[in-house]
Amino acid sequence: METTTLNIPIEKAKVSKIDQVDFDNLNFGSVFTDHMLVCDYRNGAWEVPRVIPYQAISLEPSAKIFHYGQSIFEGMKAYKDVDGKVWLFRPSDNFKRLNISAHRMAIPELPEEYFMGGLKTLVQLDSEWIPQKEGSSLYIRPFMFASGQGFHASPADEYKFVICLAPSGSYFSGKVRVLIEEQYSRAANGGVGYAKAGGNYAGQFYPTQLAIEKGYSQVIWTDDNTHEYIEEAGAMNIFARIGDTLITAPTSDRILDGVTRKSILEIAKDEGIKTEVRKMRVSEIVEAAQNGSLKELFGAGTAAVVSPISGFGYQGVDYELPELANSYAALLKKRITDIQFNRAEDKFGWRYSIS
Numbered sequence: 001m002e003t004t005t006l007n008i009p010i011e012k013a014k015v016s017k018i019d020q021v022d023f024d025n026l027n028f029g030s031v032f033t034d035h036m037l038v039c040d041y042r043n044g045a046w047e048v049p050r051v052i053p054y055q056a057i058s059l060e061p062s063a064k065i066f067h068y069g070q071s072i073f074e075g076m077k078a079y080k081d082v083d084g085k086v087w088l089f090r091p092s093d094n095f096k097r098l099n100i101s102a103h104r105m106a107i108p109e110l111p112e113e114y115f116m117g118g119l120k121t122l123v124q125l126d127s128e129w130i131p132q133k134e135g136s137s138l139y140i141r142p143f144m145f146a147s148g149q150g151f152h153a154s155p156a157d158e159y160k161f162v163i164c165l166a167p168s169g170s171y172f173s174g175k176v177r178v179l180i181e182e183q184y185s186r187a188a189n190g191g192v193g194y195a196k197a198g199g200n201y202a203g204q205f206y207p208t209q210l211a212i213e214k215g216y217s218q219v220i221w222t223d224d225n226t227h228e229y230i231e232e233a234g235a236m237n238i239f240a241r242i243g244d245t246l247i248t249a250p251t252s253d254r255i256l257d258g259v260t261r262k263s264i265l266e267i268a269k270d271e272g273i274k275t276e277v278r279k280m281r282v283s284e285i286v287e288a289a290q291n292g293s294l295k296e297l298f299g300a301g302t303a304a305v306v307s308p309i310s311g312f313g314y315q316g317v318d319y320e321l322p323e324l325a326n327s328y329a330a331l332l333k334k335r336i337t338d339i340q341f342n343r344a345e346d347k348f349g350w351r352y353s354i355s
């Protein structure tokens, strides 16, 4: 561990809950480790974070998070290699994005040493909770919200930054079929789509429920203006393989700049795969599905890493994708997880040791 002047106080849990957890049958993000990190913003400054036993947070009913939704989060993972060493993946990108989100939501930005130092201290303390079973990992959820009170519709004067850890199994089970959205929008020009804001998710739930009722598991969002261009999946960025070219939409103020997305683009280039970052028309995807040149569609995000899509619905028609023996999705997922779990050389310098 790097030497740091930051001394994070630790209050240890009296008893560990680890023996109560069935590590062979983990869901995604539903059990939590023994500890959490808490950092308070008061009197115009972030105070030194502390590690405490995992516990409920008490808030006034007038806390602004409940009324005006000033709330952002991040999603990361910790990985344990065969020698028991612990790694993070590009954590400073999550830190930077947290502050980009904070800035947009008028939340005060967090000092880097509080994020990185807090993360290291917490993950080291609960490192026994990192599952080693293939497909499982320790999901890390940093989040920040307005704890200050008052009904006045303005930014709060107090905030909390918290990190919780959840040993997790895989995010999706089974095939992912998606609906390309034609009516609702996730994000608008000039809006908060590029921020990892809680409200972006709240706004997706209802249209997603409608899609689930129709037999799909996810919505693919299109641009709010014309609904003619594929944007992203709302928790994942989207890639299409047409012929042997891998295509993804450019990031914008409506599309989140995913760490997995940009890592996949770099790995694909390294593999000699032709990549295109450009707007993707829905009509182009439909045509490619009809003439057989659409070989793959997949989502990319920290939780599921790479999530192959087996088919999609659009304008009342269902399109199925063929099962592919040598898919880009499988190749790229293997390369990225091999780096994450320290099974392969990391020529990009993405792995970050916290042992």
Ligand SMILES: *Cc1c(COP(=O)(O)O)cnc(C)c1O
Binding pocket: 075, 196, 232, 233, 234, 235, 236, 237, 256, 257, 258, 259, 260, 261, 300, 301, 302, 303
């Ligand atoms: C978190 C998220 C992603 C994926 O980002 P990663 O950094 O790869 O985990 C994509 N889209 C949205 C809207 C997200 O919130």
